[in-house]
Amino acid sequence: MPIRKIIHVDMDCFYAAVETKHRPELRGKPVGIGGPAQSRSVLCTANYEARKFKVKAAMPTSMALRLCPGLILIPPHFELYKEESRAVHEIFSRFTSKIEPLSLDEAYLDVTDCTAMSGSATLIAKEIRRLIQQERHLTASAGISINKFVAKVASDWNKPNGQFVVKPEEVGGFVKELVVEKIFGVGPVTAKKMHSLGLMTCADIQSQSLLQMTRWFGARGIELKNLAQGIDTRPVESGSERKSLTVEETFPVDLPGLEQGLQAIPALYQSWAERMRTNAGLGEIRGFVVKVKYFDFKTMTHEMASPSWPSIQDFKKLLSEVWTRRSDPIRLIGLGVRLGKPLNSENLDLDLDLNMNLNLFARTS
Ligand code: TTP
Ligand code: MG
Numbered sequence: 001m002p003i004r005k006i007i008h009v010d011m012d013c014f015y016a017a018v019e020t021k022h023r024p025e026l027r028g029k030p031v032g033i034g035g036p037a038q039s040r041s042v043l044c045t046a047n048y049e050a051r052k053f054k055v056k057a058a059m060p061t062s063m064a065l066r067l068c069p070g071l072i073l074i075p076p077h078f079e080l081y082k083e084e085s086r087a088v089h090e091i092f093s094r095f096t097s098k099i100e101p102l103s104l105d106e107a108y109l110d111v112t113d114c115t116a117m118s119g120s121a122t123l124i125a126k127e128i129r130r131l132i133q134q135e136r137h138l139t140a141s142a143g144i145s146i147n148k149f150v151a152k153v154a155s156d157w158n159k160p161n162g163q164f165v166v167k168p169e170e171v172g173g174f175v176k177e178l179v180v181e182k183i184f185g186v187g188p189v190t191a192k193k194m195h196s197l198g199l200m201t202c203a204d205i206q207s208q209s210l211l212q213m214t215r216w217f218g219a220r221g222i223e224l225k226n227l228a229q230g231i232d233t234r235p236v237e238s239g240s241e242r243k244s245l246t247v248e249e250t251f252p253v254d255l256p257g258l259e260q261g262l263q264a265i266p267a268l269y270q271s272w273a274e275r276m277r278t279n280a281g282l283g284e285i286r287g288f289v290v291k292v293k294y295f296d297f298k299t300m301t302h303e304m305a306s307p308s309w310p311s312i313q314d315f316k317k318l319l320s321e322v323w324t325r326r327s328d329p330i331r332l333i334g335l336g337v338r339l340g341k342p343l344n345s346e347n348l349d350l351d352l353d354l355n356m357n358l359n360l361f362a363r364t365s
Contacts, residue, residue, distance in 0.1 A: 003168055005121035006236060007109040008143040008151035009128065011088065012160035014105035016047035018084050019074050021137050030055065031072045037062040044076055048160055081105075084136060091131045095124055100236045103277065108148050110236035125163050146171060147232035149184045171230035176203040183227045187271030189249055190217075202228040218250070246289065246336025247272040254295045254329035261292075261323065261330050262316050268335050269312045276337075283339035285309060290318035291334035292326075300326055303338065310337065 011017065015033040020026045030050035035041030043064055046055045053068035065071055085104040092099045098110035109128075117123035125142040132140050142163040143154025150166050154174075157164035166174045179201055180186055180194045197216060199205055205213070205228035213221030226232065249268055255261050288310035289303035302322045304314070315335045 002112065004110060004146050005112045005114075005119075006145060006148055006151045007111055007121055007125045007128070008148065008155040009088075009092070009107055009109065009125070009140050010142070010155045010159070011084075011105035011132075012139045012141055013045055013047045013051075014084075014138075015045050015076055015081055016050075016074075017138050018080050019077070020047065022080070026072060029072055030068050030070055031074060032061070032064050032068075033074055033076050034061050034064075035075060036073065037065055046071075084138065087136055088132055088138075088140070091128060091135065094131075095128065097238070098236045099238055108151065108236045122163075122165050129161075129163065145174075147230070148234050148236065149227055149232040150174060150230055152184070153178060153182050175228060175230040176201070176206065178202045180205065180228075183224065184232065185227075185275060186224070187247070187274040189247070189267050189271040192267075193217075202230075243283075244289070244336055244338045245272070245275055246291070246334050247275055248291065248332055248334030250293075250332045251330070254331050255333075256329055258320060258323045258327070261319050261333060264333055265315050265319065265335070266312055268333060269315060272336055286338040286340045288314060288318070288337050289335065290315055290322060291332075292319070292322045292330055293332035293334075294326065295329040295331050297331065298326075 016031045019033060020031060028049065030047065030053060032043045032046040032050055032055060034043040037060075040060065040062070042058050042060050043055070045057045046059075046064065050064070050068055050071055053071075055064045055068050055071060061073065065073075081104050085101075088105075089099065089101065089107070092107060092109055095116055096109050096111050096114050100108040102108065109124075111119075111121050111124050114121075114124060117127055121144045125144050129140050129142060132138055139161040141155050141159040141161060143151040143157065143166070144163060145151040145154055145166040146168050150171055154164040154166050180199055181191050183202065186194070193216075194200075194205075199208070205225060208225070210222065210225055213225045215221070217224055247268055249264065249271075251264070255264065285307055287303050287305040289301055291299060291301045293299045300322050302318045302325075304310075304318060306314075318335075319333065
């Protein structure tokens with residue numbers, strides 16, 4: 001396979017930037033997007049002026065106002081964000097058709113075969129950012145490298161309004177320094193397990209044998225070791241045939257009862273919600289599912305058809321139902337969703353819902 005050229009583009013403080021663009025009097029002032037403090041809502045995002053006060057996405061509005069009393073609070077206008085997202089997507093499409101949207105404000109582009117800007121991914125990213133600024137009066141940051149994982153991490157390096165290139169020969173050194181939380185698919189559950197095993201950075205994983213990694217993480221150990229070495233072969237996909245997205249956890253000691261099983265759900269849910277957000281081209285939700293593997297390795301699953309984003313409570317209910325069918329020590333719990341037809345770029349509502357639901361989750365946790 002030739003060396004790929006992957007760009008990850010991420011708009012800067014997206015919702016806040018769109019709002020300030022329409023209201024120039026807000027420029028230079030701290031702005032947060034979200035509902036009022038009395039409604040116990042949380043912020044969708046905040047601009048960089050507000051971030052100086054440690055105000056950030058998913059923070060309760062009341063806390064944000066305590067940190068930054070001058071914070072200007074604006075309710076979200078999703079139609080505006082969708083419109084900008086489409087326009088930015090159209091700019092991407094002038095360079096390549098291999099575009100994988102991750103959410104309204106983020107996408108991967110595969111520009112390996114692109115001939116614009118003499119085929120330089122660095123210059124293509126620069127040009128895309130210039131066009132976004134010129135045509136939409138918004139800024140974006142970009143990461144450029146040989147795969148999705150490294151490009152995504154790199155897009156945060158010179159944020160806001162900057163870009164960062166990790167050349168092929170620099171990939172190994174770049175990933176070494178990263179904390180394990182940066183690895184694609186590593187949510188709080190896996191990160192906690194890694195920490196307990198003394199794995200704090202990708203370098204720590206690099207120094208483990210493949211055998212050790214598979215002992216600790218099963219088949220997933222291979223993928224984790226690869227990523228920790230900067231190896232990521234996932235293609236940039238404009239649509240996905242993914243049929244489900246689930247996460248699972250094998251417990252160090254079997255859980256003796258339903259109560260302990262129910263207690264394990266929130267952390268799994270958070271990990272799953274993260275995977276939903278970081279996965280591209282997701283289909284529509286068709287239903288949700290819980291899987292239980294018992295001490296004797298026998299597995300039972302239970303699922304419910306539903307088009308909407310499941311809650312922690314939904315998964316708890318399914319687990320309780322599995323438990324009524326078989327009440328034995330639990331070795332593993334998995335949870336997730338069944339997915340249907342893929343979204344296309346004109347239908348980004350789900351991504352929007354994902355963000356909103358993450359906020360809901362943040363509120364209830
Ligand atoms: P992000 O790209 O994570 O954040 P951002 O664009 O606001 O800021 P950054 O400059 O760091 O990229 O998310 C994009 C949009 O998604 C964000 O503007 C609002 C929305 N969002 C939520 O609604 N809830 C959340 O918890 C997060 C993280 C984002
Ligand atoms: Mg962003």
